[in-house]
Amino acid sequence: MMECKDIEKHLPLYDEGLLSGKDQKAVEEHLAVCEKCRRELSCLRKTVQLLENLPPVEEPAWFQQKIMAGVRKAANKRSIMQKWFYPLRIKIPMQIMATIVIAVLTVYLYRSGDEEARRILSRAAKPALEIQKDQSSTKKDKSADIASTPLSRPKPGEGSLTEQSGQTARESLTPKSEKPFKFSGSTSGKQDHKETFRQTRPASESKDMAAEANQSGLHSSSVALEEIPQREKLQKRPSTGMGKSRPGDMPAAPSVSAALSASPPKAIVLLQVQDLNTAAAHVERILVEHNARKVTRHTEHSLVRLSANLYGRDWQKVLSELNEKGTVKEMLPAGTNDDFDIAVIIEISEK
C-alpha cells in the first residue's frame, strides 16, 4: 500500500490516465479510502481548471497589420534577390560576366599600375639629374670643359631606354641610353637594379658590334671592348661619381665615358667655335648635306649637342668641314670603313 506522499506525486497525471496500469490502480484504491488525497486531487483539478479558464490575451489593434507590414517588406527584399540571383538562366551568365569583368579589371589595373610606376620612377630620377647637372656645371666652370653636362642632361619628353624600340636603341646608340645607367647610383636600390638590368642588352649589343668592327679592323672596336669591363665596374659601384672613375681624363671624359659605357657611339667630337648659334646651325647643315640621318639638336645655355647617324665616308668630309669652323677635338675617332654606319655626337661650345 502506497503512502499519501507517493500517491500525491501521481495525482497530477491520474486524471489523464497517463500512469502505468499498476500505479493507476493503486491510486484509485487509495483515493477510495483516503479523504486527504481526494481533497488534494480536487485541488489539482481546480488548479488545472483555473489554468484552462484563463482568458486569452487580446492582441493590440495594430498587431496583425504591423506584422504584415514587416512581412511585405521582407518579401520585397527577398523578391529582388530572387529576381536577380535565383533563376539559373540569369545567375550563371551573371556569374560568368562578373568573372570576366573581374579578370579584365585585374589585368588592366596591373598594367596601368606598371605604367604608373614607370612614370613615377622616371620622375623620381629628375632631382638626381639636377644635382648631377649642378656638379657638372661647377666642374665646367673650373676646367672650361663643355661635354660633361650636356651628355647627362635629360631631354624634355625623352623616355627611358625601355620606352624606345629595340631598333631605335640599336641604331642610335646615342647618349640617350646613358641616362638610366649614369644616375643609377643616385636613385633607389630597386631602380638601380632595374637599370643595371636594362644596361645588359646594350652591352651585349655593343659586344656584337665590337666583334663585327674588329673583323673589319676598326679602331673603335677596341674602344668598345675596353669600355665593357669599365662599365661593369661602374655598375658595381653605382654610388661612385662618374668623374672619379677616370681621374686622368679630360673634364669632359667622365660623361663621355659614361656615354660610351651606356651605349658607345662611334664618334664623339668636341668643337670649339667663336659664335655658338651660327656654328651649330652650320654644323647641322653640314650634317644634313652629308646625308646624315636622325639629326637631333640639344641646346644648353653654353653649348649645343648634335647627334646623327651617317656613313664613314661622309663623316670624314664632315670632319674636314668642321675643322674649318673651329677647334676640333676627336674624343673618340671613328673608323675608316666608308660603308659603316656611324653614330656621331658633335658638341659645340664657345671658345
Added chain:
Amino acid sequence: MDPLFEEAAAKVKKIMNTSSGCVMDCTIKRLPGGTKTLPEMSKRMKDKNTPAVDTDLEYVVLCQKGNAEAFAPLLKRHSGKMLNVAYRILADYDEACDVTQEAFLAAFRAIGSFKAESAFSTWLYRIVVNSVRNRLKQRQSRKQHECASFDETAESPGGCTSCLARTDEGNPQQEMERGEREKAVHVCIETLERDYREVVILRDIQGLSYGEIQEILNIPDGTVKSRLSRARLSLKDCLKKIIGEL
C-alpha cells in the same frame, strides 16, 4: 473513434450549451469502464482544434512561392495563440507583443525551410518559444546589470488586466473574485521555473497534445509528463497559499 469518448463529448457539449459555456462549473463524472474524466475530454476537445489535415499548408505553399499576402490568413489563425503563449511565459504584455512579432517575421523568412514534417502551428510554436527563451535570457542579463536596490512594485510589471478577454458579463463580485483568481494564477505561473512554465502553459493553457509539446520543446515524452506533474503540484501549492482552499 471510441464510442465512450463520443458519448462523453456529447455530454460536455450539452453541458457547455446549458451552463454559459463554462466547463469549470460542471460536475465531473467518472464514466463507466474507463479512467477518462470530463476535464480530460474537454482537453481532448481542445486538441481537436488542431485539424487532422493541416489546412495551413496551402497558404504555406503560397508563401513559399513568394506570395506574402498568403501569410495574412496564417497570421490571423495563429497570432492570438502565439501571443498568449508569449504573454504567459514572459508575463509582460509589451514584451510578448514584441517577441511574437519577431517570431512571425522570423517564421516568414524561414518559411522556405518548413518541410511539413509537423503541423505549421507546431513549427510556429517552436519559433515563438525559442524567441521567448532568447528574450528571457536578455532580460536576465539586463537584470544583472541593473541596480539590485530597484524597488519592485507589488503589482507585476507586465500584467495586463485590460487586455485580457472578457467572455461574459457576470455580477461585480464574481468578476472581482475571478480577477483575483486570475491574478493569483498569473503570479503562481511566474514563480515556476521556465522549463515547468513552458510545459504547463502549452498543455493546460494552450491545450496542446503531449506529442505536440514534445515536438515544440524537443524533449522526450517522459520529461514532458514529469515536468507537467511537478508544475501542477507547484501551482496547486502556490494557489492554496494565495487563495486558501481551492
